[in-house]
Amino acid sequence: MFRRDSSHEAAFRAEVRTWLAANLPPELRGRANRPPPDKLMPWYRALSHKGWIAPHWPKEYGGMGATLNEQIIMTEELARAGAPQLPAQGLNHIGPLLMEFGTAAQKAEHLPPIIAGTVIWAQGYSEPGAGSDLASLATRATLEGDHFVVQGQKIWTTWGHHSDWMFALVRTDPQAQPRHAGISFLLLDLKSPGITIRPIVTIAGDDEFSEVFFDEVAVPAENLVGKLNDGWRIANALLGHERLGTSNPQFALMALERIKIMARASGVMAEPAFRDRLAEASINVMTLSALFNHAVELTNRRRSPGHEASIIKIFGTELLQSLNDLLIEAAGSEAALQNPIPTDFGAVEVSTPFLQARRATIYGGSSEIQRNIIARRVLKLPQ
Amino acid sequence: MELHLTTEQTLLRDSAAKFIATAGPKVAHTMRGREPSFAPERLRRAGELGWLGMLVPSSADGLGLGLTELALVIEQAGRGLACEPIGFAAIAAAALAQGPAPHPMLQRLMRGDALVVPALQENAHGLDLIAPRTQAAPRERAPRLTGVKTSVCADGADGFLASANGPDGPALYYVAREAPGVSITATQTVEGRKLATLALNDAPADLVPPRQSSRGAVEALTDLALFALSAELLGVMVGAQELAFEYLRVRRQFDKPIGAFQALQHKAVDIYIKTETTRSLLYQIANANDPYRMEPALVAAIKAKASADALAVTQACIQLHGAIGFTDEHDIGLYLKRAMLLSSMLGNAAAQRRRYIEITGLGI
Numbered sequence: 001m002f003r004r005d006s007s008h009e010a011a012f013r014a015e016v017r018t019w020l021a022a023n024l025p026p027e028l029r030g031r032a033n034r035p036p037p038d039k040l041m042p043w044y045r046a047l048s049h050k051g052w053i054a055p056h057w058p059k060e061y062g063g064m065g066a067t068l069n070e071q072i073i074m075t076e077e078l079a080r081a082g083a084p085q086l087p088a089q090g091l092n093h094i095g096p097l098l099m100e101f102g103t104a105a106q107k108a109e110h111l112p113p114i115i116a117g118t119v120i121w122a123q124g125y126s127e128p129g130a131g132s133d134l135a136s137l138a139t140r141a142t143l144e145g146d147h148f149v150v151q152g153q154k155i156w157t158t159w160g161h162h163s164d165w166m167f168a169l170v171r172t173d174p175q176a177q178p179r180h181a182g183i184s185f186l187l188l189d190l191k192s193p194g195i196t197i198r199p200i201v202t203i204a205g206d207d208e209f210s211e212v213f214f215d216e217v218a219v220p221a222e223n224l225v226g227k228l229n230d231g232w233r234i235a236n237a238l239l240g241h242e243r244l245g246t247s248n249p250q251f252a253l254m255a256l257e258r259i260k261i262m263a264r265a266s267g268v269m270a271e272p273a274f275r276d277r278l279a280e281a282s283i284n285v286m287t288l289s290a291l292f293n294h295a296v297e298l299t300n301r302r303r304s305p306g307h308e309a310s311i312i313k314i315f316g317t318e319l320l321q322s323l324n325d326l327l328i329e330a331a332g333s334e335a336a337l338q339n340p341i342p343t344d345f346g347a348v349e350v351s352t353p354f355l356q357a358r359r360a361t362i363y364g365g366s367s368e369i370q371r372n373i374i375a376r377r378v379l380k381l382p383q
Numbered sequence: 384m385e386l387h388l389t390t391e392q393t394l395l396r397d398s399a400a401k402f403i404a405t406a407g408p409k410v411a412h413t414m415r416g417r418e419p420s421f422a423p424e425r426l427r428r429a430g431e432l433g434w435l436g437m438l439v440p441s442s443a444d445g446l447g448l449g450l451t452e453l454a455l456v457i458e459q460a461g462r463g464l465a466c467e468p469i470g471f472a473a474i475a476a477a478a479l480a481q482g483p484a485p486h487p488m489l490q491r492l493m494r495g496d497a498l499v500v501p502a503l504q505e506n507a508h509g510l511d512l513i514a515p516r517t518q519a520a521p522r523e524r525a526p527r528l529t530g531v532k533t534s535v536c537a538d539g540a541d542g543f544l545a546s547a548n549g550p551d552g553p554a555l556y557y558v559a560r561e562a563p564g565v566s567i568t569a570t571q572t573v574e575g576r577k578l579a580t581l582a583l584n585d586a587p588a589d590l591v592p593p594r595q596s597s598r599g600a601v602e603a604l605t606d607l608a609l610f611a612l613s614a615e616l617l618g619v620m621v622g623a624q625e626l627a628f629e630y631l632r633v634r635r636q637f638d639k640p641i642g643a644f645q646a647l648q649h650k651a652v653d654i655y656i657k658t659e660t661t662r663s664l665l666y667q668i669a670n671a672n673d674p675y676r677m678e679p680a681l682v683a684a685i686k687a688k689a690s691a692d693a694l695a696v697t698q699a700c701i702q703l704h705g706a707i708g709f710t711d712e713h714d715i716g717l718y719l720k721r722a723m724l725l726s727s728m729l730g731n732a733a734a735q736r737r738r739y740i741e742i743t744g745l746g747i
Binding site for chain 2: 275
């Protein structure tokens with residue numbers, strides 16, 4: 001939208017588009033829910049086999065080492081094809097984090113399976129008593145000889161019950177002040193004895209997340225990332241990447257397509273008042289694309305977009321919700337139907353994406369926490 | 384978020400900020416209602432700095448720069464409430480530099496010795512921008528214009544770039560202020576300058592040819608004007624939020640700075656998000672477009688967003704100031720008034736959304 005492809009880029013775009021048309025299974029296209037692992041991981045591995053699973057990773061770790069423009073082209077073409085959301089904890093979180101902070105052994109053990117799609121990662125940050133106030137987390141890890149003993153509970157763990165490994169923040173110094181100075185960053189094999197995982201059903205009807213219990217779980221000391229009690233800094237170093245990843249315009253673009261189909265089918269597209277709001281929404285989606293391009297530019301130059309990335313998280317997720325408001329408005333009395341709504345232009349999911357959108361302003365730091373961060377770190381307002 | 388600029392672009396932005404700060408809002412207070420409503424010597428200084436010929440090709444003695452540079456300078460003009468119409472002058476120069484031989488007014492305009500401004504509007508909602516009702520006739524001899532152009536920033540202008548329906552469809556014409564058949568009725572705005580209605584009655588004019596291989600001259604100038612207004616609106620937002628955020632740091636109530644209250648912090652962040660999202664959209668468009676061949680849908684989008692957001696931001700900044708923000712003496716009110724004027728020109732946010740719908744068909 002904001003760039004003209006060079007001839008090399010145009011060729012790359014055409015290659016991606018053709019390949020997606022031939023290889024992305026129809027049942028995975030345009031879905032509001034993430035498909036279960038037995039459906040999704042074959043697609044993940046197909047992208048991996050093609051060499052396209054990690055455009056943003058350097059070649060030395062098995063990524064594409066793609067240019068900024070190639071990354072944006074990949075994003076745009078995946079969105080255009082309605083590709084499903086991949087599990088991102090490995091690709092966007094622990095992968096880049098290990099590249100920066102991991103030992104040679106940790107990189108050698110963990111990075112190749114992320115690329116290959118043979119290991120799924122979960123993030124263990126939130127706890128029942130530590131949501132927005134994450135630094136109050138209480139899951140204990142006590143060093144006993146050559147291993148840690150982990151005791152406690154994590155919750156809201158996306159794909160926890162489908163995952164093989166977890167990267168977690170754990171308390172290694174209960175006395176530390178400030179509290180985040182007593183937190184370490186640990187890698188846990190979820191098959192270890194003493195771990196119980198229970199799925200949690202969401203308001204959207206899926207079991208995307210779970211709670212994970214640790215009862216005297218032994219974790220080898222070499223699974224510590226970085227130094228003891230330095231976990232908070234490590235986890236925060238790449239938070240910008242997460243905020244960026246969750247604000248990919250792909251989801252807003254897909255929401256816009258649903259609105260257009262639903263509004264055509266229901267006839268509301270002819271209403272000037274509705275068209276005005278759809279124009280405003282379209283301009284906001286265009287703005288999100290601009291913001292995303294801008295942030296990717298900065299990321300590529302400085303490695304991390306910094307706290308400014310919080311504005312993308314707020315803008316992108318609140319936009320996603322307003323788009324879904326427009327979607328249920330377009331659906332009229334069919335808004336609350338549970339299943340996709342059949343129309344002359346294909347079936348449209350309405351209630352599922354609307355409900356799914358509630359989570360966006362909560363996970364990865366709620367909109368309110370993001371506003372606190374910007375007020376303090378960017379605007380430097382008094383505390 | 385910071386912009387990814389070259390060293391030359393950073394220097395240009397910084398020198399614009401420095402120059403514009405030498406006048407600033409204090410001078411803007413004193414210029415209100417004056418004729419002209421700006422300082423001619425400062426317009427000449429902008430000309431000396433090369434800004435008025437920024438988009439003009441170097442073959443016609445301009446700087447040959449692009450939309451990013453234009454936006455960087457005009458953003459600073461909005462931020463410092465510059466009264467000189469630098470943006471309009473720069474885009475008028477770009478239009479007059481087209482064709483086989485540049486228009487005779489071009490050199491004076493680029494030096495800031497004369498001022499030429501667009502006269503594109505005929506309707507309060509900018510509905511006739513591309514299809515003017517003003518007529519230009521005939522083909523055989525020097526063209527003459529008959530019609531009415533509205534909402535023209537005529538203060539201090541020596542001539543106008545008027546759109547009119549000519550023998551070959553919509554075209555752009557230069558009309559001198561002193562030409563026979565031109566009568567101007569100016570009305571005071573709250574912002575300081577006047578808006579004029581230009582009645583053209585068989586007024587002699589020069590055809591301004593379009594750039595070869597570009598869109599029509601009227602479309603090109605309209606899109607440049609909308610883009611320039613958007614850049615200035617961004618600057619207005621930036622200047623207003625700087626004032627408001629500083630006030631949050633220094634104003635104390637309940638024994639602490641009011642900026643420590645979360646309700647006000649979140650309001651401040653909402654202001655910041657509007658400003659920064661407008662900035663990203665504006666500069667991504669600048670980066671992706673040629674000044675003479677802009678994507679009209681992108682232009683409608685940025686003018687819609689900048690107009691709506693600048694009004695919202697400047698109003699919220701007054702609220703953050705409390706009662707002092709409602710006084711004529713304080714600068715923050717001038718930012719709201721500048722936003723009122725610029726957002727309304729050539730079609731406000733709602734009018735731009737209608738244009739966006741016409742251009743894109745909403746993608747269906």
